[in-house]
Amino acid sequence: MPDYSWPNAENRSLIGKRISRLDSPDKVSGRAKYSYDYHPPGNPILYGKVLRSPYAKAKIVSVDTSAAEKMSGVVAVEVIQKIGGTVQWAGDEIVAVAAIDEGTAEDAIRAITVKYEPLPFVVSDAEPPTGAAEAPGPMMEDDAWDAIDNQMPDGQFIAYLKEHGISFHPNDDLLKQFKGDGASDAILDAIHTAEYHEPTVSGPRSPYQKAAATTQGDPDKAFGEADVVSEGLYGSNVITHCCLESHGSTAEWPDKDHLFVHISTQNVSGVPSQMAEPLGVPAANVRVHQDHMGGGFGSKFSADRWDITAAKLSRKARGKPVRLMLERDAELQVAGARPSAYARVKLGAKRDGTITAWQSQSWGTGGPGGGGSPPLPYVFAVPNQRKEHTSIRNNIGPARAWRAPNHPQAAVITMGAMDDLAAKLNLDPMDLWLKNIALTGARRQTYEEEFAVAADLIGWKQKWRPRGQNVSRNIARGLGLSLHTWGGRGHASQCDLSIHPDGSVDIKMGTQDIGTGTRTTIVIVTADTLGLPIEAINLYIGDTLYPPSGASGGSTTPGGVSSSTRRAAVDAREELFTKVAPALNTTPDQLECKNETVRVKGDAGRSLSWKQACSKIGAVPITVHGKNPDKDRSPDLTNSGVGGVQMADVEVDLETGIVKVKKMVAVQDCGLIIDLKTAEGSCYGALIMGISYALFEEKVMDKSTGLMLNPNMQFYRLAGYNDIPELVVHMMTGKGYDERGVIGLGEPPVISPGAAISNAVANAIGVRVPFIPLTPDRVLTALGQKAGA
């Protein structure tokens, strides 16, 4: 069997070098076409617009679209909600129209009359009152509808059904309706097989739902024996994804049975089956194409209700292309949010800093679905623990995966609590982290090595002062740190690779490049394996015409696409060797690809140029299929579990409460790096996005109207060019790292910035600002409480 394993360092021609992203020239010149840019030549598109609910919760009494339908230029109208149904957040889709231009579509939306019966709503995620949380009971039919409508993740849905059962009788008709509403087969199966229990709740449901409390070890004893107990409050509020290219698509029907969709997605190969059921066409008849996409960050895994609606409008408009891209306000209101998470934490430790006990009461919301529970304590497996979590179901709009779901929140809580403990013990936090490093488990050595590098890069030992002791006039300076982990094993991926008799090489894969450098990764692996320059490889991605490849999420893409590519390239190379060996009077196993030649190993004198070698292929190109995982083609080329350490240096203006990050350092491992420049770029980007959510971002909900108050880019603030300080990134490479295989990097470096910056601010001003973002009002409030204490 050929050797599929990654080449060792001396045999890598491109892997691990600094190579510029291959799609950058198209992006800097405006040539790169995004889904939003799709405009078929000679075929005027229709413009879709959506009427959205002005109420956070309301029953839909009636919808009258007759005036809109009569308007000149209006081509199709589609009522999205059921009459009598209930919308659960402001901005939810009610009716959509397609018209010959945007202005007409907007006019038509205003001509629609909807009668609502407003209902009581909750948009707060404040700490639940004691005893408010209801124990989870069996799922009622209404809950099931809500969970499907609110896109509760399959895993969470199924786990709940398995644990708690149901309190309704699902007949085939109901299951069919669930399916029509978007429930997956796995969910339907879980509902079908769920145990029946009598309902436990009568009357209106509480917004508070308690997750099962867990206890590990003997926390009471551990706290009793602790030398020091530190208590604090920590958290992070709901933020949005704010993708610059909003969600949406252009849908058209080339004929009545075939749908063609240009959609902004992280999941090209997955979209057809998501659209097939609600549209009543086979998935095989749905083609998806996407060249470039303008940001997803976890919010673009699925064809959304508005995408299905665009396809329905197009069908009504005799197949004409209908573009339905979200407006900016809708993008911020409904197209994705990161759940909040807050916690009261108690930590017990010995005098030397050894942590012995953890206790947390946490809560948070991800909208109607309640939201996930952060993995507490984060990374550090404290031996004695007691934890309880309450999720708040409210009407702020649905949550979606946001880079490293639940981890940044867990880091803010855990690393904040540890930092406060260090302050209470008068310890340098780095010493406290290292004292407890054995609790981090498998990545312990990685963290130790990374701490040494990070401390050196930021000058920790020279600069660090105890809390509140580095103040000059009204400016306080401080250092903070955090660490993080993530999985990142490669996803399922398939590709077709061809070497043509003229020497050209192409590779086709139904993956997508969401700005992470996926194109560059695939081409580097192909070129390195075949001994060719990157320009020699023609890559085709972003289309369902190509072999399916997984969704770009959870840092699983680099491992997935590099593994399928490597296997395909090795198999194609072997086949080429078989064709070429006779011409070089040798056997295939004696050949290698080097510097655009095929040659006898170690004998540059017996070689053919790449083009000459490929001329031996014959009339038909070599085409091979690569996939991941592939048990028949070992070894496993990807891995799981990385570690990173980050440190922040901040300044706080004690008069205005304004926080400025002066420097940040990220030290990160991700196994074998394919492109060092893109890997570093991912870390720089993550630090910047981290500074943004640490200092500025908050989805502000109005408690009296239930509306989002800042659904725009003026008041939903992103970090700008001038907010970004000196950034230093160091990637761990070489022995101990490279041989682990390829691991993704999208999530890990974005986890720690909030925690590191929060800790740096506490170090600067001498008091914890409990929640991020660390806005001036929160900083001044904390300073005021410190002064008053």
Next chain:
Amino acid sequence: MQDDDVKKPVEVSAGVSRRDFLKISGASAAAVPLIGTKVVEAAGTPVKVYGPGKTPVTLTINGKKNSLQLEPRVTLLDALRDHLTITGAKRVCDRAECGACTVLVDGKTVYACSILAIEAQDKAITTVESFTQGDKLLPIQQAFVDNDGSQCGFCTPGFVVATKALLDNHPNPTPEQIRRGLSGNLCRCGTYHGIRHAVAQAAQKGA
């Protein structure tokens, strides 16, 4: 002829969108008393009146004249993107907050989402597409490539145009001039670090 269709002032409904506002403020305020004329006196100044139906508009883009029929409420950005399929300038915030639609109008950076196409007539409009001749990138574009100044790339054309204008005006920019020149553009992926290095490289080699 289109102007003859004007029968009454534009009704302002309870929910005035920004597009309506542009429509009202850009076209109809002076049109009310003088229906059917192309030029009216407003505060002693002759003002052209357009719409509200489609009206002929001529835009000079990258040195080429384009004749279009547009409603007066169409922004320069939408005229570029939807009527001419010049899509380098992106629509993101659509209200002058993010800079993704930055173009040059008579050499100055302008948010194309926030001026009407009719206002951009008789002016030289330059978009990112004009910077590239064939595959040849400008030094500033090459500097973005070399320094990893884009990830998803949706903000990149706006940043490239803003940087080009900055370096045209200040070939050796001070840090303060760079801060001012690039403060009108936002990136979500976090490419400011790469852009900072790209500006430094281009400032040395010329834009």
